[in-house]
Amino acid sequence: GAVVSQHPSRVICKSGTSVKIECRSLDFQATTMFWYRQFPKKSLMLMATSNEGSKATYEQGVEKDKFLINHASLTLSTLTVTSAHPEDSSFYICSAIKTENTEAFFGQGTRLTVV
Amino acid sequence: GENVEQHPSTLSVQEGDSAVIKCTYSDSASNYFPWYKQELGKRPQLIIDIRSNVGEKKDQRIAVTLNKTAKHFSLHITETQPEDSAVYFCAASWSGNQFYFGTGTSLTVIP
Numbered sequence: 001g002a003v004v005s006q007h008p009s010r011v012i013c014k015s016g017t018s019v020k021i022e023c024r025s026l027d028f029q030a031t032t033m034f035w036y037r038q039f040p041k042k043s044l045m046l047m048a049t050s051n052e053g054s055k056a057t058y059e060q061g062v063e064k065d066k067f068l069i070n071h072a073s074l075t076l077s078t079l080t081v082t083s084a085h086p087e088d089s090s091f092y093i094c095s096a097i098k099t100e101n102t103e104a105f106f107g108q109g110t111r112l113t114v115v
Numbered sequence: 116g117e118n119v120e121q122h123p124s125t126l127s128v129q130e131g132d133s134a135v136i137k138c139t140y141s142d143s144a145s146n147y148f149p150w151y152k153q154e155l156g157k158r159p160q161l162i163i164d165i166r167s168n169v170g171e172k173k174d175q176r177i178a179v180t181l182n183k184t185a186k187h188f189s190l191h192i193t194e195t196q197p198e199d200s201a202v203y204f205c206a207a208s209w210s211g212n213q214f215y216f217g218t219g220t221s222l223t224v225i226p
Contacts, residue, residue, distance in 0.1 A: 034214050043204060044159070044216040046116070059116060093158065100210045101147035101166060106158040 002028045004096050006107025013084055013114055021079045021110045023094035029074035030096035034104065035067075038091045050077050084114040117142040119207050121217030128195050129225050136220045138205035139187040145207040148181060148188045151216075153202045162203075163190070195224045 003026040013019045023033055032051050036044040048069050050056040056069035066088075068080040077096075081088055093109040118141040128134050140148075149164035165172045165179045165188065172179050176195075181188040192199055205217040 036216075041202075041221070043121075043218045046213075046215055049213070095159075095214070097214075101208060103149060103161045103164065104206075104208075104214055106160075108158050 002026075002096075002098065002105045004030075004094065004105045004107045006094055006110055008110060009108055010111045011113070013112070015085055015114055016083055018080055018082045019084055019112060021081075021092055021094075021112075023077045023079070023096065023107050025075045025096045025105070028096075028098050030077075031074070031099060033071060033077040033094055033096045035069060035077070035079050036093050036095070038093055038109070040091075044093065047079075081112065084112070086114045088112065089114045117145060117207050117209070117213050117215040119205060119215050119217040121205050121220055123220060124218060125221045125223075127223045127225060130195060130197060132195055134190075134192040134195050134199070134222055134224075136190045136203055136205070136222075137187060138189070138207075138217045139185075140207040140215075141186065142207065142209060142213070143183075143186065144209045145213070146210070147208040148179070149206050149208070150177075150179060150190050151204045151206065153204065153219075155201075159204060192222075195222075197224050197226050200224045 005024045007022045035047045047062045048056045048058045050071040058064045071077040094107045095104040121138045146167035151159035152162045153159040178191040203220045208214045
């Protein structure tokens with residue numbers, strides 16, 4: 001299988017600051033990357049879909065100015081949580097696909113805690 | 116966007132019995148349906164997938180069926196083992212532009 005690495009795995013930040021989470025496909029070029037938020041014992045909620053070189057497509061209810069997504073290359077997408085608040089505390093996880101209609105490979109996730 | 120519903124949310128079976136998890140989707144354009152297993156504290160891992168031109172697919176103890184007309188697909192696990200205990204997610208995708216997950220099923224296999 002392919003490897004997707006997400007960094008950091010855990011981060012604690014102060015309210016009002018910004019946090020950047022990286023998602024890298026280590027051994028393949030990802031046409032598309034997805035960002036999800038997962039609440040405890042809950043499903044993966046799709047936040048946005050990002051394609052290299054174009055603007056991310058955000059799901060309804062997700063603030064694009066709050067959750068900035070940059071897909072700078074075929075192997076890297078970043079999610080920046082701006083002006084973080086305690087309610088942004090969650091588990092964020094990315095996935096990447098090589099081509100359409102194929103397996104999505106997940107990163108290990110990032111546990112964000114805003115204090 | 117796509118709306119994927121999954122049932123049941125929790126499922127307990129005796130070791131050796133079968134487990135069935137069902138999902139429905141709303142977007143008729145969806146054409147790729149993977150199933151993922153997520154163990155506690157780990158990332159989701161693909162266990163089986165099916166594409167819209169196929170009605171059934173089997174891999175050892177795991178099988179998936181798809182009914183495109185009714186827009187539902189199911190996961191079947193036979194001869195369950197304790198290590199099958201995990202949360203299972205179905206998903207529906209349309210040409211890679213959408214990748215929506217069901218609400219998850221927590222499966223417990225009782226030894």
